[in-house]
Amino acid sequence: MKFSKFGQKFTQPTGISQxxxxxxxxxxxxxxxxxxxxxNPAKIDAVNELFLETYKxxxxxxDTGEANSSAIISMANYSNPQGxxxxxxxxxxxxxxxxxxxxTSENIALTNGSQNAFFYLFNxxxxxxxxxxxxxxxxxxxDKSILLPLTPEYIxxxxxxxxxxxxAAVLPHIDEVTHDGDEGFFKYRxxxxxLENLPALREGRIGAICCSRPTNPxxxxxxxxxxxxxxxxxxxxxxxxxIDNAYGMPFPNIIYSDAHLxxxxxxxxxxxxxxxxxxxxxxxxxxxxxKVIEAVSAMNAVVNLAPTRFGAAxxxxxxxxxxxxxxxxxxxxxxxxxxxxxxxxxxxEALGDYPLMIHKPEGAIFLWLWFKDLPISTSELxxxxxxxxxxxxxxxxxxxxxxxxxYQHAHECIRMxxxxxxxTLIDGIKAIGEVVCKLYDEANSQNY
Numbered sequence: 001m002k003f004s005k006f007g008q009k010f011t012q013p014t015g016i017s018q019x020x021x022x023x024x025x026x027x028x029x030x031x032x033x034x035x036x037x038x039x040n041p042a043k044i045d046a047v048n049e050l051f052l053e054t055y056k057x058x059x060x061x062x063d064t065g066e067a068n069s070s071a072i073i074s075m076a077n078y079s080n081p082q083g084x085x086x087x088x089x090x091x092x093x094x095x096x097x098x099x100x101x102x103x104t105s106e107n108i109a110l111t112n113g114s115q116n117a118f119f120y121l122f123n124x125x126x127x128x129x130x131x132x133x134x135x136x137x138x139x140x141x142x143d144k145s146i147l148l149p150l151t152p153e154y155i156x157x158x159x160x161x162x163x164x165x166x167x168a169a170v171l172p173h174i175d176e177v178t179h180d181g182d183e184g185f186f187k188y189r190x191x192x193x194x195l196e197n198l199p200a201l202r203e204g205r206i207g208a209i210c211c212s213r214p215t216n217p218x219x220x221x222x223x224x225x226x227x228x229x230x231x232x233x234x235x236x237x238x239x240x241x242x243i244d245n246a247y248g249m250p251f252p253n254i255i256y257s258d259a260h261l262x263x264x265x266x267x268x269x270x271x272x273x274x275x276x277x278x279x280x281x282x283x284x285x286x287x288x289x290x291k292v293i294e295a296v297s298a299m300n301a302v303v304n305l306a307p308t309r310f311g312a313a314x315x316x317x318x319x320x321x322x323x324x325x326x327x328x329x330x331x332x333x334x335x336x337x338x339x340x341x342x343x344x345x346x347x348x349e350a351l352g353d354y355p356l357m358i359h360k361p362e363g364a365i366f367l368w369l370w371f372k373d374l375p376i377s378t379s380e381l382x383x384x385x386x387x388x389x390x391x392x393x394x395x396x397x398x399x400x401x402x403x404x405x406x407y408q409h410a411h412e413c414i415r416m417x418x419x420x421x422x423x424t425l426i427d428g429i430k431a432i433g434e435v436v437c438k439l440y441d442e443a444n445s446q447n448y
Contacts, residue, residue: 006162034428035420037391039216040279041252041365042339042419046331047277050323054314075309081301082293083110087312090319091285098250098325101263103287109296110307111284114246114272119160120299121242121268122146124292125207126166144207145200145401146242149230150190152368152398152413154216154244166207168200169401174409179360184348186370187360188218190226201237208268209234212244214255214363217398217415219340221257221362235266240292242268247364252276253328254336255363265289273311275365276328283311336365339418343367343425350433354440365419370412371436375443377411381435390431392416 003011079085088108095101111117131140145168148157158165172188179185200206209230214221222230227243234241247254249261252275263269271285284307286296300307318324340361347356347369359368374381378394385392395413396404404410420428 009159009163032389034390034424034431036416036424036428036432037393038417039275039365040417040419041275041277042335044277044331044335047327050318050327051277051314054317057317058313075313077309078306079110079309079312080297081304081306082297083108083300083307084309084312084316087309087316087319090316091287094250094319094322094325095263095287099261099263101287104290106290106293107287109286109288109293109300110312111286111296111300112304112307113274113282114244114270114284115156115160116282116304117270117284117286117296118157118244120296121208121270121286122157122160122166122210123162124295124299125240125242126161127163127207129207142205144205147195147198147201147206147209148401149195149209149211150188150215150220150222151400151402152188152215152217152395152410153210153400154212155393155397157210158397158400165400167401168198168206169399170195170198171402171407176357177360179344179358182348184357185360186357187362188215188220190222190230192229196233201233204237206237206239208240208242210242210244212246212248213259214247216244216247216364217366217393217395218359218368219361219364219366220359220368221255221259224258224260227262231262231264231267240266240268240288242270244270246270246272247275251324251328252332253325254333254365256333256337256340257362263287268292273315276324276332278311278314281311281314282308283315336363336418337361339365339425340367342422343416343418343429346425346429347433350429351436354437356436365417367416367418369414369416369432370409371414372412374412374436375439378414379411381414381439384435385431388431388435390428392428392432 082088087110088105091108092103092105095103111120126144126146128141129144131142143166145166148167148169150172151169170191173191175187175189177185177187211222211230231241249255254275269287273281273283286293315324344358344361347358355372357370357372361367379396382392382394393415396410398415399407399410402410418425
């Protein structure tokens with residue numbers, strides 16, 4: 001059986017497919033696995049209780065136990081391709097209430113998760129475009145890329161283009177910083193000089209700028225100044241600025257630094273119900289100019305017929321009365337901040353004076369660890385740790401648009417989830433420490 005080029009692209013091994021396969025195998029394993037890879041959110045009691053309560057309420061209109069006919073009708077029918085109208089109206093009111101954006105229902109579309117949203121957006125703004133300067137409109141085209149202003153970036157972006165990969169990326173400034181008065185931390189910052197001098201940008205070969213905030217994998221939060229600068233560049237070149245808020249404001253709001261969320265017609269904001277605790281619902285949210293929403297809706301009709309309505313049914317009452325924001329602010333954000341503090345403490349104890357640098361924890365549900373001059377690549381480290389029952393994610397997959405063969409830093413980092421329970425963190429970090437310390441010791445003994 002032979003596949004088309006399209007089929008071959010999506011069936012070849014990728015970082016995201018390997019990660020998901022390994023996570024699936026770990027869940028089926030009869031041996032204990034320290035799950036420090038993957039992006040599944042933590043099981044937080046207060047979060048699960050609220051979702052269960054809301055789910056039960058869908059079945060009944062009131063205390064008499066009468067069937068909630070509106071909820072049943074909602075889930076027994078397709079929405080239109082834009083998504084569940086009731087949830088969209090609730091989101092419009094929510095965003096206007098909290099941010100005064102003057103949105104209408106024409107500014108929001110739903111998708112079957114954020115990955116689905118980025119498949120649409122990256123193929124809308126990256127790939128082959130008709131060359132408006134060419135006299136032969138039928139045959140001439142120009143290839144445009146998605147500009148990632150700060151790498152490393154999300155592993156799931158890499159392979160969503162229908163044909164090839166269309167990314168241009170800028171390597172970061174790396175600054176050593178302190179965290180809570182402690183040494184041993186660093187922070188990535190956008191290299192705007194390199195970005196502004198990027199040939200693809202100057203030559204009109206960029207279709208959009210995209211960043212995640214907080215960044216997956218590093219937990220970095222671009223400052224308000226960096227975001228304003230990116231927005232200005234996007235407007236100057238008449239391209240959209242796409243912001244991935246999967247871990248950001250206003251829900252799940254896993255951000256510890258001082259940051260603000262802005263929107264205008266040149267900005268595309270992407271949200272998700274996954275990291276607030278509903279990853280299985282596959283519900284993504286796009287806030288954008290009406291023209292973009294119209295395009296996304298058309299793609300929904302072809303690819304999905306319509307977005308799923310179950311996540312919308314659960315979330316609508318929580319958005320209407322702001323409980324979703326209260327849940328994010330009072331339960332989810334403090335939980336992960338506490339987890340980050342614990343994980344940093346355990347890492348410092350496990351690695352001691354060995355070469356460990358931690359990206360300053362500013363948000364998301366991961367820590368990004370840098371083992372400078374590690375004797376092996378972190379892809380090899382990943383395999384060793386997997387054999388020992390601990391899953392992490394090696395760094396090389398997080399650099400779309402970068403030739404990592406010439407960038408040593410891309411082979412010296414790992415992403416570690418902090419969503420696991422305390423004992424898993426303790427056991428997993430102990431395993432990381434033992435393996436990494438042994439690697440450094442063996443390398444040092446050979447040098448003597």
